[in-house]
Amino acid sequence: MDLSVCVFGDSVSKGVIFDSVLKKYTLLRDSFANRISGSFPVMIRNYSIFGCTVTKGMDLLRRHWNELSNFDYTVLEFGGNDCDFDWADISENPEREHLPKTPVGIFEQKYTELIEQVKRSGSRPVLLTLPPIDAKRYFAWISKGLNAGAILKFLGDIEHIYRWHERYNLAVCRVAKECSVPLIDISSAFLEKHNYQTLLCEDGIHPNENGHRLISGVIGDTIRNLRTATA
Template identity: 65%
Template sequence: MIQSVCVFGDSVAKGIVFDSVLKKYILLKDSFVSRIEKSNHIAIRNFSKFGCTVTKGGEVLDRHKTELNRYDYTVLEFGGNDCDFNWSEISASPESDHVPNTPVSVFEEYYSRMIDEVRACGGRPVLLSLPPIDAKRYFAWISRGLNPENILRWLGDVEFIYRWHEMYNLAVNRLAILHNVPLIDISSAFLKTGNYQKLICEDGIHPNENGHRLIGETIERYAIANA
């Protein structure tokens, strides 16, 4: 029986959503982590941080590595910020070369180190795949106050955002296979709904409250099937 879990990730794991009424990011009271903790009576320490990349996440992990053997599982959720770009720079100079926050090769390298470190410290790593994004909504979001035409010129087409994000999701899947680590498939749970966009916030990238409910249910089903 699972009694304790720790989580390292970005704003998705933290439970950050965009409130369309307040017009700002808030911490969702019933995030998927909170739901699982309450409904299953599991003690969860959530070390996730807004805007966290896998390199920053590794630094957070280092600060808590002596604790990892106390938990039944260490859940890792990264990629959404790693694949993102500096959109203001792209808007100002669409003809230049631009690199993401974490190039995919570096992403895989650092994520691999994190998985190895969790195990070396006596922890049991579990990876979460990435919830899909709404490219059109996210394009409108990142273009605010910038030059949408320049950004689109650099992208080629709006759906490039979705494909680029999915490339990092595939990297997470590869790492799970390479390291023989359990992977909970959040992505398919969203895509199977048909209109997954209704589970995403106005910004096109953060799951909303219903999205968090789906993530929680997906993790619970996985845990029951693999108990």
């Protein structure tokens, strides 16, 4: 019997990449979700949207609440936008206190609530960790047209962006453990590569086509193990 899966997340799970030739964001035809549905007997409905945070994800889930019971699994992928800042505001006021879109404590709380909602629907939640970012490329990206020196003053050092993003990745791992839900480790698959940065787009944060191929391989291994265990 084919598995049915729905996905809630941000632009990474949506399959958004930055096209360096066209100089704009586009949808990748061979995104990891599309590659999985084309390689396995899995029906995937992707509800992910560009820029989605865990708060917006909760609203999105409520909108599709009546559909969730139709899916064996609900894959959740959040954190990349939650940890983001208003860089334009930081550029103008680097010494002022600035909060991310979702402070990490609230992120964990809301993610836990989201997981519990999925469980109540009858579907089984599965979490994805976050692909790592390239701090140097991402810093160059977010500071375009802004005061890069002011942003760097706020950060302290460029690699702080990587560490901050990783805090949210660790939060995802904690939430998965505390809620006793499966976690598919995307992060390690990237970090095992000698130069994982080649798997990211020009913006330093979105996986490129090769990055999506890597993600689909990790998820594919999980599906094979699941099918073996239930055979």
